[in-house]
Amino acid sequence: MAASTHHADMLRNFRFERVLNEDAITSSLVLLGSIPTASHTNGTEQRAPAIARIERGALPPALSSGDLVAALRDTQLVLSNDIYASLHGWLAPSEDRPDVKIGVIFPATDVHIRKYSAQRYYMVRETPALYERIVKPYIAAFPPARTQWVVDILEGRAEADKVLHSDPAYVLLPDIKWDLATIASLYLVAIAKDGSIRSLRDLRKHHLGMLRSIRRESARVARQRWGLGRGALRMYVHYQPSYYHFHVHVVNVEHTAPTGMSVGQAHLLDDIISLLESDVDDGPSVFERMTLTYALGEQHGLFEPLRAAQEAEED
Incomplete structure (x- = not known):
C-alpha cells in the first residue's frame, strides 16, 4: 500500500475525542482522537490515541492578482466602509494549492497530548544546581523509543531521500512542519549524530x-536550492527542546509563524557559537555554569518539580 494511501486511510478512521488547542494567529487546530491499530482480537477493534494538527495551507507567492481572481470559487461581502472592504472567499479545489496541512502523531503518548494541549506558561529560572538535581534525571529517564524516529533518520532507514546534506557529525533535512513548497516558510533541521548531546546544556x-x-552548510544549501542569500536564515536551538537529541532549527527569517521563537526558549546559533568561542578551555563549560530562564507550560513534565523547587528557594 502506498504511503499516501495508508495515511489517508488513517485520517478517514480518525475518531474525534476533543480539541486540545486552537490558535487564531497560525490558523491551526489540534485535535485528539484515536485510530485503529493493525491488530484485532475476537473481532474487537483496537484503537490507540492520535493527534491531528490542522492548519491553513499557504498561498503560493507567485499567485498574481489575476490568478487569485480565477482561483476564487465564490466571495461574500462582510464589511464595507469608505475605501475599506472585507470579504470572505472560497477557493476552487487545486492540486497545487492544498487548503490545509495536516500533521498526525500516531500512536500519541501522554507526553504528546500534554505538549499539544492548551496551557498556561510561567517563567522558570533553571540554575546549574536545579539542572543537575531535577532536569538531568528527567532527561535521562526518557526511554530510547521516544527518539527512535531520530535514529532511523540518522541511520538511513527513514527520510533518506529528504536529506539535503550529510556530515560525519550531523544531517540536514526539511523539518516535518514545512510543506516543502512555500519558500517564505522554509523550515529545515540539522540533527547531531552524537546521541550523548541531549540538549543545549551538553x-x-x-x-x-x-x-x-x-x-555554513545550511546557508549553502538554502542559497543553492532556493536562492536565499546571506542573512536570510534564522538558526536557533530550543531549551527546553521538544525532544532530547540535539538539533538546530533552520528557518527562513521571514517565517514568523513558528511557535518556539520566543525569548528564553530560542537561542540563536550565532550566540551559542560566540559563547563557546569565548569559553574557558578547561573546567565546566559555559552552558554548565549558566542559569537559564525560559517559559514552561504547566503540562510539561518538568513544570511541577521546578515550580516546587523554586517556591522552596523563595521561602
Missing part, C-alpha cells in the same frame, strides 16, 4: 566544528 567547546559546519 554543548562543549569541542562541538564548535559541528556548529560552525551547520551554520
Whole structure:
C-alpha cells in the first residue's frame, strides 16, 4: 500500500475525542482522537490515541492578482466602509494549492497530548544546581523509543531521500512542519549524530566544528536550492527542546509563524557559537555554569518539580 494511501486511510478512521488547542494567529487546530491499530482480537477493534494538527495551507507567492481572481470559487461581502472592504472567499479545489496541512502523531503518548494541549506558561529560572538535581534525571529517564524516529533518520532507514546534506557529525533535512513548497516558510533541521548531546546544556567547546559546519552548510544549501542569500536564515536551538537529541532549527527569517521563537526558549546559533568561542578551555563549560530562564507550560513534565523547587528557594 502506498504511503499516501495508508495515511489517508488513517485520517478517514480518525475518531474525534476533543480539541486540545486552537490558535487564531497560525490558523491551526489540534485535535485528539484515536485510530485503529493493525491488530484485532475476537473481532474487537483496537484503537490507540492520535493527534491531528490542522492548519491553513499557504498561498503560493507567485499567485498574481489575476490568478487569485480565477482561483476564487465564490466571495461574500462582510464589511464595507469608505475605501475599506472585507470579504470572505472560497477557493476552487487545486492540486497545487492544498487548503490545509495536516500533521498526525500516531500512536500519541501522554507526553504528546500534554505538549499539544492548551496551557498556561510561567517563567522558570533553571540554575546549574536545579539542572543537575531535577532536569538531568528527567532527561535521562526518557526511554530510547521516544527518539527512535531520530535514529532511523540518522541511520538511513527513514527520510533518506529528504536529506539535503550529510556530515560525519550531523544531517540536514526539511523539518516535518514545512510543506516543502512555500519558500517564505522554509523550515529545515540539522540533527547531531552524537546521541550523548541531549540538549543545549551538553554543548562543549569541542562541538564548535559541528556548529560552525551547520551554520555554513545550511546557508549553502538554502542559497543553492532556493536562492536565499546571506542573512536570510534564522538558526536557533530550543531549551527546553521538544525532544532530547540535539538539533538546530533552520528557518527562513521571514517565517514568523513558528511557535518556539520566543525569548528564553530560542537561542540563536550565532550566540551559542560566540559563547563557546569565548569559553574557558578547561573546567565546566559555559552552558554548565549558566542559569537559564525560559517559559514552561504547566503540562510539561518538568513544570511541577521546578515550580516546587523554586517556591522552596523563595521561602
